[in-house]
Amino acid sequence: MTTRYGNKFGGYMWAVLDPVLFIAIMTSVFSAIAHVPPLGRSFTLFFATGYAAFYMYRSTSDQVSSAVEANRTLLNYPVVRPYDTVIGRVTLQVATLFVVNIILFGSLYFLVPFPSIDFGPILLASLIAIALGAGVGAANIVWFHLSSTYQQVWGIINRPAFIVSGVFFLPESMPPPYKELLLWNPLVHIVGLFRKGFYPTYRADYVSMPYLVGLTIFSIVFGLFLVWLFDAQLREQQK
Numbered sequence: 001m002t003t004r005y006g007n008k009f010g011g012y013m014w015a016v017l018d019p020v021l022f023i024a025i026m027t028s029v030f031s032a033i034a035h036v037p038p039l040g041r042s043f044t045l046f047f048a049t050g051y052a053a054f055y056m057y058r059s060t061s062d063q064v065s066s067a068v069e070a071n072r073t074l075l076n077y078p079v080v081r082p083y084d085t086v087i088g089r090v091t092l093q094v095a096t097l098f099v100v101n102i103i104l105f106g107s108l109y110f111l112v113p114f115p116s117i118d119f120g121p122i123l124l125a126s127l128i129a130i131a132l133g134a135g136v137g138a139a140n141i142v143w144f145h146l147s148s149t150y151q152q153v154w155g156i157i158n159r160p161a162f163i164v165s166g167v168f169f170l171p172e173s174m175p176p177p178y179k180e181l182l183l184w185n186p187l188v189h190i191v192g193l194f195r196k197g198f199y200p201t202y203r204a205d206y207v208s209m210p211y212l213v214g215l216t217i218f219s220i221v222f223g224l225f226l227v228w229l230f231d232a233q234l235r236e237q238q239k
Helices: 009-033 043-065 072-076 082-111 119-146 148-164 178-182 186-196 209-229 231-235
Strands: none
Touching: 009 043, 009 082, 043 082, 043 119, 043 148, 043 186, 072 082, 082 119, 082 209, 082 231, 119 148, 119 186, 119 209, 119 231, 186 209, 209 231
């Protein structure tokens, strides 16, 4: 926590300000050009449920992908392995995201009336988002180490990811063939599953649990396998 956010409380608050500022900006923009959100009556709740799910994946992926480089000095100790840096980052990320979501939706509860909350889909979507982010991040530890060009390309491609992840629209509102193409993005399924917990009448029939769970398990296994396979190379200083 000290390394990532600094030894001041204000540094840790940036983890909360990131989603809050995004939600505030999106709410202000879309409420000015539309009368009602695509789902429910509150733009704030709609964007909060979309971005919170996306943020859990993105932040976990980003933090895990930099785990080895950020803790490289610790790898000088033989007892410390690249796996340990991944476990440490994921543990810190879970704790951070728990605090962020408690503050975010706890505050929204007093500002926006929630019809009801079903914690099942919310917790399941959160678990999958973090696990998928950890798997992608673990694989990127190796890819980033092997190629700085890939790291730059990944950063460029990944920046507008929220645009095609269903954060500010509903996938079922998209015409074919764009809807079918969007459903290849696992984040669309995660966001839809997360929203089901806040909107009791939202069915989100497009959410495919076999696809989502299968892809998540594959990403974790593949990512950890790469970290194990390139253990020695990851300990070397990148040129």
